[in-house]
Amino acid sequence: MATAADTWGINEAQFWLRGDHPEQPVKFDPATGLWNVYGYPEAHQILSDPKTFSSDTQRLLPEKVAKNFEAFSEGNLVNMDPPEHGHLRKLVSHAFTPKVVADLEPRIAELAGELLDGVGDRMEMVTDLAYPLPVIVIAELLGVPASDRGLFREWVDAMLNNNVQFTLTDTDEMEKQTAVAVEQVGKLTEYLREHAAERRRKPREDLLTKLVEAEVEGSRLSENQVVNFANVLLIAGHITTTALLGNTVLCLDTNPEQYAKVRADRSLVPAAIEESLRYFSPFALVSRATTEEVELGGQTVPADQLMMLWLAAANRDPRQFTDPDTYDVTRPANPQIAFGRGIHFCLGAPLARLEGRVALNLLLDRFPHLRSDPDDGPTFVPSPSMTAVRRLPLLLTP
Numbered sequence: 324m325a326t327a328a329d330t331w332g333i334n335e336a337q338f339w340l341r342g343d344h345p346e347q348p349v350k351f352d353p354a355t356g357l358w359n360v361y362g363y364p365e366a367h368q369i370l371s372d373p374k375t376f377s378s379d380t381q382r383l384l385p386e387k388v389a390k391n392f393e394a395f396s397e398g399n400l401v402n403m404d405p406p407e408h409g410h411l412r413k414l415v416s417h418a419f420t421p422k423v424v425a426d427l428e429p430r431i432a433e434l435a436g437e438l439l440d441g442v443g444d445r446m447e448m449v450t451d452l453a454y455p456l457p458v459i460v461i462a463e464l465l466g467v468p469a470s471d472r473g474l475f476r477e478w479v480d481a482m483l484n485n486n487v488q489f490t491l492t493d494t495d496e497m498e499k500q501t502a503v504a505v506e507q508v509g510k511l512t513e514y515l516r517e518h519a520a521e522r523r524r525k526p527r528e529d530l531l532t533k534l535v536e537a538e539v540e541g542s543r544l545s546e547n548q549v550v551n552f553a554n555v556l557l558i559a560g561h562i563t564t565t566a567l568l569g570n571t572v573l574c575l576d577t578n579p580e581q582y583a584k585v586r587a588d589r590s591l592v593p594a595a596i597e598e599s600l601r602y603f604s605p606f607a608l609v610s611r612a613t614t615e616e617v618e619l620g621g622q623t624v625p626a627d628q629l630m631m632l633w634l635a636a637a638n639r640d641p642r643q644f645t646d647p648d649t650y651d652v653t654r655p656a657n658p659q660i661a662f663g664r665g666i667h668f669c670l671g672a673p674l675a676r677l678e679g680r681v682a683l684n685l686l687l688d689r690f691p692h693l694r695s696d697p698d699d700g701p702t703f704v705p706s707p708s709m710t711a712v713r714r715l716p717l718l719l720t721p
């Protein structure tokens with residue numbers, strides 16, 4: 324019998340993640356000039372070795388494409404290598420430790436409660452909760468007005484809808500595609516530039532002020548570094564968590580036995596979040612550049628190659644996970660790598676997990692009949708680098 328997941332094309336959408344040859348965990352694609360990595364041990368090897376697999380991937384992009392990104396790379400933690408990466412990361416890491424994040428729980432619960440106060444007998448998961456909750460939390464931490472979140476959504480949606488397909492072989496196409504994304508990120512950058520300038524004049528108790536005042540090796544961050552760093556925090560701080568919240572509800576809704584288990588035993592909520600990170604990894608793709616020739620998954624990869632690591636596929640690798648295509652909240656172990664690993668391990672992981680736990684518990688508390696609308700199925704973010712519900716209509720009454 325076809326399940327809801329088949330009807331909505333979710334299962335099909337997951338297939339391509341593993342590529343044409345699931346038995347081949349590392350595969351060069353001559354059409355794009357890129358190496359795709361689908362396997363868990365291979366992804367693990369890459370993420371654990373920043374010396375051989377550099378995060379400075381922009382140096383390998385065709386010049387005219389790299390130019391598009393130039394303005395945004397300074398201060399972008401994600402694309403930096405040691406030692407600069409460590410210096411910059413240290414500036415904000417204390418703001419995201421498990422202890423500091425745990426103190427945010429009452430505020431997150433209050434916000435989630437207020438957002439759910441506004442719904443009637445149905446809700447749209449993303450618009451009503453999964454988008455506003457993480458975006459308000461990160462805006463408050465950074466110190467930009469949460470009331471501007473409609474603007475962020477417009478810019479970020481336009482960026483995600485652009486559906487950039489990376490290729491090193493068709494540079495015109497790549498330039499065209501990245502130009503749209505860059506234009507949208509540019510709007511966010513300009514917005515943050517104004518707020519950063521304001522903090523220089525009038526410091527406050529927020530992360531943006533900390534960045535403006537921070538010193539690395541005795542010197543202040545440049546304006547571009549501050550703005551791009553804040554940009555990464557603002558974007559990374561919400562799109563993926565929005566995806567996590569929406570995906571988790573979808574996973575439970577389409578797996579009724581698992582849903583019943585979590586309802587009956589709330590101590591399974593954290594496991595439901597972890598399993599949803601594995602099953603529908605929000606940040607489906609990260610990239611790296613080889614700095615030297617290396618053996619990987621039975622292949623010899625030359626130096627200066629662009630590696631596309633499909634975390635979403637690695638998290639479904641049958642060599643690592645038993646029954647990888649089954650959503651199972653009682654897995655005995657779940658070493659999913661949806662937050663990456665190693666030196667770039669997601670800074671916001673404790674925050675995302677907390678938001679997931681608070682939001683899911685509150686939904687279960689308030690709506691014993693919560694389920695998807697059979698007449699109005701979910702849609703997904705069209706970007707291949709994201710696994711994310713974009714719209715998920717829910718019914719709340721029997």
Ligand code: HEM
Pocket residue numbers: 378400401402412461555556559560561563564567604605606609610634660661662663664666667668669670671672674675
């Ligand atoms: C890095 C995923 C939430 C901030 C990463 C990376 C992944 C990831 C895979 C590693 C990138 C790489 O190795 O190239 C996710 C997922 C999230 C999430 C799945 C939610 C479910 C957040 C939140 C924040 C955040 C809430 C901020 C508050 C960052 C930052 C980095 C990062 C700053 C860069 C770290 C570095 O390069 O050292 N994230 N993230 N993320 N994430 Fe997250």
